[in-house]
Amino acid sequence: MTDRALAVVRAGALTTVQDRGRPGHAHLGVPRSGALDAPAAALVLRLVGCPPDAAVLETTLTGCALRPRCAVAVAVGGAPCPVTVDGRPVPWGAPVGVPAGALLNVGAADSGVRSYVAVSGGILVEPVLGSRSTDLLSGLGPPPLADGVVLPLGRPRGRHARVDVAPQPAPPSELVLRVTPGPRADWFTPEAVRTFTSRAYRVSSASNRIGLRVDGPALQRARSGELPSEGMVLGAVQVPPDGRPVVFLADHPTTGGYPVIGVVRTADLPAAAQAAPGTPVRFVAVRRR
Amino acid sequence: MNVLPVGDDALLVEVSSGEEAEALHADLLRRRAEGTLVAREIVPAARTVLLDGLADPARPASELAAADVPPAAPRAGRVVEIPVRYDGPDLADVAAHWGVAEDEVGRVHAGTEFHVAFCGFAPGFGYLTGLPARYDVPRRDTPRTAVPAGSVALAGPYTGVYPRSSPGGWQLIGSTDAVLWDHTRVPAALLSPGTRVRFVPRGPRCGHQGGP
Numbered sequence: 001m002t003d004r005a006l007a008v009v010r011a012g013a014l015t016t017v018q019d020r021g022r023p024g025h026a027h028l029g030v031p032r033s034g035a036l037d038a039p040a041a042a043l044v045l046r047l048v049g050c051p052p053d054a055a056v057l058e059t060t061l062t063g064c065a066l067r068p069r070c071a072v073a074v075a076v077g078g079a080p081c082p083v084t085v086d087g088r089p090v091p092w093g094a095p096v097g098v099p100a101g102a103l104l105n106v107g108a109a110d111s112g113v114r115s116y117v118a119v120s121g122g123i124l125v126e127p128v129l130g131s132r133s134t135d136l137l138s139g140l141g142p143p144p145l146a147d148g149v150v151l152p153l154g155r156p157r158g159r160h161a162r163v164d165v166a167p168q169p170a171p172p173s174e175l176v177l178r179v180t181p182g183p184r185a186d187w188f189t190p191e192a193v194r195t196f197t198s199r200a201y202r203v204s205s206a207s208n209r210i211g212l213r214v215d216g217p218a219l220q221r222a223r224s225g226e227l228p229s230e231g232m233v234l235g236a237v238q239v240p241p242d243g244r245p246v247v248f249l250a251d252h253p254t255t256g257g258y259p260v261i262g263v264v265r266t267a268d269l270p271a272a273a274q275a276a277p278g279t280p281v282r283f284v285a286v287r288r289r
Numbered sequence: 290m291n292v293l294p295v296g297d298d299a300l301l302v303e304v305s306s307g308e309e310a311e312a313l314h315a316d317l318l319r320r321r322a323e324g325t326l327v328a329r330e331i332v333p334a335a336r337t338v339l340l341d342g343l344a345d346p347a348r349p350a351s352e353l354a355a356a357d358v359p360p361a362a363p364r365a366g367r368v369v370e371i372p373v374r375y376d377g378p379d380l381a382d383v384a385a386h387w388g389v390a391e392d393e394v395g396r397v398h399a400g401t402e403f404h405v406a407f408c409g410f411a412p413g414f415g416y417l418t419g420l421p422a423r424y425d426v427p428r429r430d431t432p433r434t435a436v437p438a439g440s441v442a443l444a445g446p447y448t449g450v451y452p453r454s455s456p457g458g459w460q461l462i463g464s465t466d467a468v469l470w471d472h473t474r475v476p477a478a479l480l481s482p483g484t485r486v487r488f489v490p491r492g493p494r495c496g497h498q499g500g501p
Contacts, residue, residue, distance in 0.1 A: 026330040026341070028478045029408045128472045138412045139453065140472065183293035183301045229409060229416075231332030231339025233299045255334050255409030263296035289297045 003069045004153040006119060009103060010065035011145040016134035016209075017123050018116075019055040025129055026254040032234060033135040034250050036209060036273030037114055040078035043166055044118035047075035047095045049158030054122030055132040057145070059115045061276075063106035064145065066117070070100045072153065073120040073160040077168055079112030079274055093168055095160040112171030112274040121154035136209050137251040171274040175203065177247065177264045178286040182237060184227065184259030192219040196237075196245065196261055197285040204244075205277035210253075211238075211246040212272045214281050218243025219261060229257045235264035237283070245283075247272060292354045299341040300350055304358060307335060307406055307418060307446075312361035314338050314407075314482060333407040333482050335416070364404055368485040371450065373399070373441050375490060377461035379429070383443060386426045394462055395490055397424065398441075403448055403486040408478070413452035413470030415480035422446065432458030439465045441488065448488075450480075463488075 008015075018041060021034025035041035041056045057064065063081055068074075073095045076083050083092050084105045090096045098104050106117055125132050125142045134141040145151075185193055201216030219239050232238070236248045238258045247264055249272065262283065264272070275281065290313075291303040304310050314333035317340065320326035326349060329342025343349060375395030377383075384391040403419035420443075428444045433456065436442070440451045442459035451457060452469035465488075469479050480486065 023329055023342070025412075026332045026339075027408060027482055028412055029410055029414050030412045129477065140412060180294070180296055183295050228335030228337075229407075230301060230334040230337040231330070231341070233295050233339070233341050235296060253409065254332060255407070260295070263299075265297065288294055 002152075003100070004121060004155065005069045006123070006151045006153055007067045007069065008064065008145050008147060008149045008151065009067050011147050011149070012059050012064035013062040014060035015064045015145040016058050016136070017055050017125055017142050017151070018058045018133045019131055020053055021133050021250060022129045022131035022140070026231065029138070029254055030129060030140065031135050031137050031251050031254060033131065033133040033141065035116065036250050037078050037116065037270040039270050040114075040168060041116045041118075043168060044075040044077040044116045045122070047077070047161045047163065047166060048073045048118045048120045049156060049160045050118055050120065050122045051157070054118070054154070055125065057117040057123065059106060059117065061113055062108045063115060064117070065103060065105045067103050068098055068100060068119065068153070070153070072098050073156075074098050074104055075118050075160075076106055076115055077166070078114050078116040079109035079171060081109045081115050082107035091165060094163060094165050111276070113276050114273055119153055120156040120160060124152040124154040135251050137253060169271070171276070172271045172279060175271055175275040175279050175281045177268045177272065177281065177283050179237060179262035179264050179283045180286060180288045182260035182262045185261050187221055187223045187227070187259035188239070188261055189220050189222045192221070193261065195219060197283050201245070201281040201283070203275045203277050203279040203281055207277065209249055209251040211248050212275070213246050214244060216244070219245065221259070227257055227259050229255045232256045232260070233263060235266055235269055236260045237262045237264060249273065290353055290356065290358065292350050294346065294350065295339070295341075298343050298346055299339060300343065300346050300353070302338045302340065302353055303336060305336070308361065309358050310334065310336055310338055311406060311483070313358045315361055316359055334409065335407065364483070364485055366483075366485060368402070368487050369479060370487050370489050371465050371467045372491045373463040373465045373488045374492070375463040377441065377463045379460040380462050383426055383460050383462055387424055398448070398462065399488045399490045403488075405480045405482050405484045405486065406447070407482050408480070411452055411455060413478045413480065414449055415484070417448040417480075417486055418446055420446065420448065426460050428458040429460060432456055436461065437464070439467065441465055
């Protein structure tokens with residue numbers, strides 16, 4: 001392997017390679033996948049001079065530690081966290097030079113869930129169906145990072161940005177998700193639809209890249225019986241038999257058999273990616289555009 | 290045809306039968322190839338076709354609501370043959386549901402021409418139809434936590450082959466060495482919507498592979 005590589009010293013709780021995902025294959029059962037907080041991933045790529053389709057690392061709560069084998073520019077964004085190079089604090093949300101062999105530590109999130117680490121040249125693992133994203137539902141793309149793994153890096157094509165700090169939205173203290181009525185809203189009682197868009201929910205610790213699960217009042221169905229499997233969109237709010245809504249995120253299955261009561265606006269999903277377990281959630285009914 | 294809006298840029302088009310869903314899917318693919326429909330995803334399912342990533346959902350919504358589904362063209366193209374050993378652990382249960390002897394299950398199954406109605410559940414998993422309705426079987430009461438890759442299985446009106454080991458509640462009637470999904474292959478999926486499929490019986494697995 002060339003020296004354009006990155007050794008994983010500490011993989012953290014769950015760190016995956018992500019890019020913009022692999023849309024266009026849902027009819028074969030292939031999830032879209034891709035960075036859950038796509039604006040944060042796009043920003044750190046821009047900060048290190050990578051094109052928008054390059055791959056970053058997405059951490060979960062506990063960060064990760066990396067040792068590049070060559071001098072690189074690095075930017076960390078998304079969930080705010082302490083960042084150090086060989087133990088010395090360096091800025092978060094800005095391009096930072098890391099010498100060859102130095103230890104970059106991306107600390108645990110101070111708030112939010114997922115930090116994004118872009119490295120000049122981009123993470124150059126082998127693409128699958130045009131994407132380098134790890135897909136946790138179907139196992140496509142590279143496996144989640146493990147200690148000791150070495151990731152190849154591309155050659156830098158652009159210069160890193162000259163900024164001191166890039167503004168980023170703070171992780172939500174309350175997650176407000178705008179929802180339009182789902183295709184199967186009529187499978188629920190009017191009371192359940194009112195409950196869904198008026199009562200308080202909380203982010204459940206069972207949330208993952210497949211879905212944002214929430215705790216709160218169960219939603220009663222008006223119709224019993226099975227719904228034949230049908231196509232699912234990003235942001236679909238599916239309600240399984242326990243009545244607790246699940247918001248489908250990037251690694252969601254492409255078809256499903258539970259009724260969809262509502263659909264969350266795509267623009268609101270990056271905040272959902274940063275809502276830690278316990279965060280209050282409100283679903284606010286909006287009209288279709 | 291019932292056209293249901295899904296979020297701001299998708300439509301779920303509901304029809305009354307699986308055959309109609311397949312015909313609609315074929316027609317929508319044709320429209321996309323012609324350039325009269327711009328959609329990122331066209332996802333057929335049991336009774337619906339999802340159109341996702343529409344630039345302007347209002348136009349296809351009104352067009353589809355007014356349209357009739359043209360009847361599907363006769364299925365053409367090559368038939369994918371999947372070698373199968375009818376040795377699944379649920380063979381006896383399926384035989385009991387069908388009211389036939391155990392060895393009759395494989396004969397009926399292998400004597401059927403299937404086609405892929407739609408895909409889902411996992412990359413490369415096709416929902417195959419072709420068996421007459423009297424051969425429908427329920428899912429298992431308790432799903433298995435791990436179904437081996439290559440398991441040939443039945444549920445409801447469908448046959449499927451598990452592309453990789455995963456949990457599953459379908460009735461397992463056989464196994465195959467066919468590779469359903471290989472991302473290094475083009476195309477990666479052996480089965481895609483519309484593919485015709487025949488299962489070809491093989492003898493029991495030779496017991497001498499890999500040592501004593």
